[in-house]
Amino acid sequence: MKTDTGATLAEKADRHLLYQQSVQDVESEIDFVEQTWSELRRRPASLLREDFCGTANTSCEWVCRDDDYQAVGVDLDQAVLEWGRLYNLAELSEDQAERIELMHEDVLHARPGLADIILAMNFSYYLFLTRTELREYFENVLDGLVSDGILFLDAYGGYEAPMVLTEPRECEDMDGQPFTYIWEQASFNPIDSCMSCNIHFEFPDQSRIDKAFSYYWRLWTLPEIEEILIEAGFAKVDIYWEGTDEDKNEGNGIYMPAKTGDADPGWVCYIVAQA
Numbered sequence: 538m539k540t541d542t543g544a545t546l547a548e549k550a551d552r553h554l555l556y557q558q559s560v561q562d563v564e565s566e567i568d569f570v571e572q573t574w575s576e577l578r579r580r581p582a583s584l585l586r587e588d589f590c591g592t593a594n595t596s597c598e599w600v601c602r603d604d605d606y607q608a609v610g611v612d613l614d615q616a617v618l619e620w621g622r623l624y625n626l627a628e629l630s631e632d633q634a635e636r637i638e639l640m641h642e643d644v645l646h647a648r649p650g651l652a653d654i655i656l657a658m659n660f661s662y663y664l665f666l667t668r669t670e671l672r673e674y675f676e677n678v679l680d681g682l683v684s685d686g687i688l689f690l691d692a693y694g695g696y697e698a699p700m701v702l703t704e705p706r707e708c709e710d711m712d713g714q715p716f717t718y719i720w721e722q723a724s725f726n727p728i729d730s731c732m733s734c735n736i737h738f739e740f741p742d743q744s745r746i747d748k749a750f751s752y753y754w755r756l757w758t759l760p761e762i763e764e765i766l767i768e769a770g771f772a773k774v775d776i777y778w779e780g781t782d783e784d785k786n787e788g789n790g791i792y793m794p795a796k797t798g799d800a801d802p803g804w805v806c807y808i809v810a811q812a
């Protein structure tokens with residue numbers, strides 16, 4: 538079906554806007570980072586480095602929280618950085634936008650100024666497929682942190698994580714128009730634990746953006762990640778596990794340090810690694 542302009546909804550859509558609306562929750566992410574930092578450190582943080590920053594959505598959220606906050610976003614893809622500059626940084630005040638630097642670099646080699654906080658969210662470091670490469674990344678992160686700096690990661694798993702499956706979820710765009718976000722785990726190889734995943738978007742007129750984003754990554758386990766962080770030189774690593782809303786029997790959005798987690802079909806947690 539075509540719209541008034543003759544284009545389908547898929548043709549009119551912007552995949553980065555849809556991604557930000559369906560995948561990211563930068564407010565909750567930065568709530569967690571600010572709260573955890575204030576529990577672990579007796580001084581305010583200032584410079585946050587967002588690795589694999591994509592559209593730099595999280596960096597924008599950070600600089601909006603405090604006039605002293607600065608951010609550096611690092612990404613390999615110049616086009617996505619430009620999109621972030623055009624759509625996200627342009628929405629900020631001049632002062633806020635000036636406190637963000639975008640670097641077109643590989644996170645394995647990026648050397649911006651020392652950060653208080655480094656973030657790598659939405660499992661982007663799963664793109665490193667070997668222990669050697671992941672350790673090299675964590676070593677570069679540690680070198681990029683001040684002496685009491687903290688690395689924040691997220692991780693996912695559960696017994697559905699290695700399954701071949703397709704998971705649709707109803708979402709709304711910024712104008713309140715509905716669209717369907719579809720997460721596809723297209724293949725999983727138990728021998729090397731690597732998998733192909735795709736994000737598709739579907740619209741009420743049945744049009745579709747197929748493979749709007751595709752990832753080939755390794756499904757790391759929490760003990761592997763923890764061990765490699767320690768090998769890379771981090772002093773302390775904690776897993777923050779989500780609590781349960783007993784009435785609804787679902788996650789309550791509150792993440793606390795834990796030594797035991799539930800054997801859920803799918804879970805997401807935070808990893809907090811202190812330099």
Ligand SMILES: C[S@@+](CC[C@H](N)C(=O)[O-])C[C@H]1O[C@@H](n2cnc3c(N)ncnc32)[C@H](O)[C@@H]1O
Pocket residue numbers: 560561588589590591592611612613614617642643644645658659660661664
């Ligand atoms: C899964 S997206 C993550 C976007 C965003 N951080 C988020 O939380 O949703 C992965 C991003 O990592 C970037 N990327 C992949 N490998 C990279 C590398 N070695 N160095 C820097 N950026 C990289 C890609 O260009 C892409 O924008």
